[in-house]
Amino acid sequence: MVNLANYKDLVIGDRVIKPGSSEEFKTGDWRSMLPVIDLDKCIDCLTCWIYCPDDCILVKDDKVVGIKKTHCKGCGICAKACPKKAITMVEGEE
Amino acid sequence: MTPAKHSDIAINGDCAVALAWRQIDPDVCAAYPITPQTIIVEKFAEYIANGEVKTEFVCVESEHSALTLCVTACSAGARTFTATASQGMAYMWEVLPIAASMRVPIIMAVANRAVSGPININNDHGDVMSARDTGWMSLFAENVQQAYDLSIIAPRIAEHHEVQLPCLMNLDGFILTHAIERMTPLDTHAVKKFVGEFKPLYPLLDVEHPVSHNLMDGPLFYFPHKYQTVKAMDKALEVTKQVFKEFQQISGREYNLVEEYMCDDASCIAIVLGSSFGTMKEAVDQLRREGMHVGVAMPRLYRPWPISDLAKVMKGKKSVIVMDRHLSIGSYGPMFPEVVAAALENEGEMPKMYNYIYGLGGADTMVSDFVSVYKDVKEGKAKRINYLGVRE
Numbered sequence: 001m002v003n004l005a006n007y008k009d010l011v012i013g014d015r016v017i018k019p020g021s022s023e024e025f026k027t028g029d030w031r032s033m034l035p036v037i038d039l040d041k042c043i044d045c046l047t048c049w050i051y052c053p054d055d056c057i058l059v060k061d062d063k064v065v066g067i068k069k070t071h072c073k074g075c076g077i078c079a080k081a082c083p084k085k086a087i088t089m090v091e092g093e094e
Numbered sequence: 095m096t097p098a099k100h101s102d103i104a105i106n107g108d109c110a111v112a113l114a115w116r117q118i119d120p121d122v123c124a125a126y127p128i129t130p131q132t133i134i135v136e137k138f139a140e141y142i143a144n145g146e147v148k149t150e151f152v153c154v155e156s157e158h159s160a161l162t163l164c165v166t167a168c169s170a171g172a173r174t175f176t177a178t179a180s181q182g183m184a185y186m187w188e189v190l191p192i193a194a195s196m197r198v199p200i201i202m203a204v205a206n207r208a209v210s211g212p213i214n215i216n217n218d219h220g221d222v223m224s225a226r227d228t229g230w231m232s233l234f235a236e237n238v239q240q241a242y243d244l245s246i247i248a249p250r251i252a253e254h255h256e257v258q259l260p261c262l263m264n265l266d267g268f269i270l271t272h273a274i275e276r277m278t279p280l281d282t283h284a285v286k287k288f289v290g291e292f293k294p295l296y297p298l299l300d301v302e303h304p305v306s307h308n309l310m311d312g313p314l315f316y317f318p319h320k321y322q323t324v325k326a327m328d329k330a331l332e333v334t335k336q337v338f339k340e341f342q343q344i345s346g347r348e349y350n351l352v353e354e355y356m357c358d359d360a361s362c363i364a365i366v367l368g369s370s371f372g373t374m375k376e377a378v379d380q381l382r383r384e385g386m387h388v389g390v391a392m393p394r395l396y397r398p399w400p401i402s403d404l405a406k407v408m409k410g411k412k413s414v415i416v417m418d419r420h421l422s423i424g425s426y427g428p429m430f431p432e433v434v435a436a437a438l439e440n441e442g443e444m445p446k447m448y449n450y451i452y453g454l455g456g457a458d459t460m461v462s463d464f465v466s467v468y469k470d471v472k473e474g475k476a477k478r479i480n481y482l483g484v485r486e
Contacts, residue, residue: 010322017305
C-alpha cells in the first residue's frame, strides 16, 4: 500500500520531487491473477525475465527463484512467453 | 524622494495590457489572436520586433496549443503570459484545469466576449463564467487603467509561493479592449521592482534537482490535490489584499476585494462585474439626486470568491440586485446563487434578492437601463429573475 500522506504533506501540483517513486507505488494491488512458476520445468532461460514489463521475475545467481508480488500486475506475459510452459496464471492467489 | 510623475496617456485596453507586459518583460508569451484580444498580442509582437522586450514569443497554431505551451513553459520555470477570448478560451478548456492542478502561475488576459452560438463577437461574460470551476483565479477590470494595473498585480498574486495558481485578468471586450481612455502608466523600473523575479517551485529545467510533473493521480490522491488548490484559493484572498496595499504604495491607486460605491447608507445595492460598474455608478448618482438610497458594489475577484467581504457589504441591506452578464441556461445567472450564498453568512438577515440578466452578446446597457432596474425593485415590479431589455 502507498503511504497515504496528509494533503499538507503532498508536494503541491502533483509533482514527484525525488527518485524511486515507482518502487513505492505497489502495482501488485491491481492484480487478479498471479503467475506460479513450476521450478522443476524451468530451464532458467530468463525469457520471462526479459519480457516482464515490471521487472517482477526474481533471479538469483542466473536462476529464476520467484515472483515479486508487490509489483506484479498479473498481466500474464511471462506465462505466454515461457517456452517450457513452466508458468501458470492462478486466479485469486495472494 | 518622490517617484517621477508620469504624464497620462490615451490608450485602449488591449494596448494597456500589452504595455504592462512590456514593462514586466515576461520570459514566454504564447500568441494566438482572437477578437477582441487580437491587439494585445499584435502590440506585444511589435515590442518584440523592436527589441524592447526579451520575451520568447511563440506563434502557435491554436488556443489549445497556446495554453499547452504556457503550461510547459511555466513548468520549466518561465514567467508566462497569454491572452484569449470566447471560443478561444473554450478551445483551451481542456488545458485550463490542468494548468490549475499543476499549479503553474500563468497570467492570461481575457477580453471577455460572448461564446457562440449564435455567433457573436461582442462583450458578455460567457467565456470566463464557463471556465469558472477550472481552478483559475479571476480578476475583473472596470476600466482601461484597471486593466493595466491588474496586469501588473496579477503575477504578484499568482506567483506567491503559497498560491501558485494561474490567473485570468478580465477586461470587457470592445468596451475596454477597443475604447481609448485616459490612463496613468507607472515607471518601468517601478513595475519591474514591484513584480520582482519569478521564483518557480520545482522547475523542470533545474537539472540539479530532477522532478516529474503532472503524474497520474488515482482516487487516493486526486481529491487531496484538489483540496490543496482550495486552500491555495483561500490563501489567495489574503495575498491579494496584501498585494493591493503594496500596489497602492507605488501607484496611489486603491483596490479592494469588493469595491463599493455609495453602499454605506444604501438600503438597496446592486452587485456587478466589470465595466458596467462604472455605468451603474452613474445610475446611482442620478438616483441619489432623486433621493433614493442606492449603491453598487463590484467583487474585484470572481475566483477566489470574496465571501466575507461581500457579506459585509450586504449586511443590513433591504434588497440586493445581482447583475449577471451571463446566463446559466435553465438556472439563474451564475453570480446570483453565489451572492445569495454569501448573504447567508449574515445569519438571519437575508435581504430580498433579485437577479438581472443583462447585456448578453454585447446588448447595449445604458445608465437609464440601470436606473430602471433600481426603480423596478423599489416599486416591487422586479421578479426573482429578470431579463433586462429582452423584447417580449
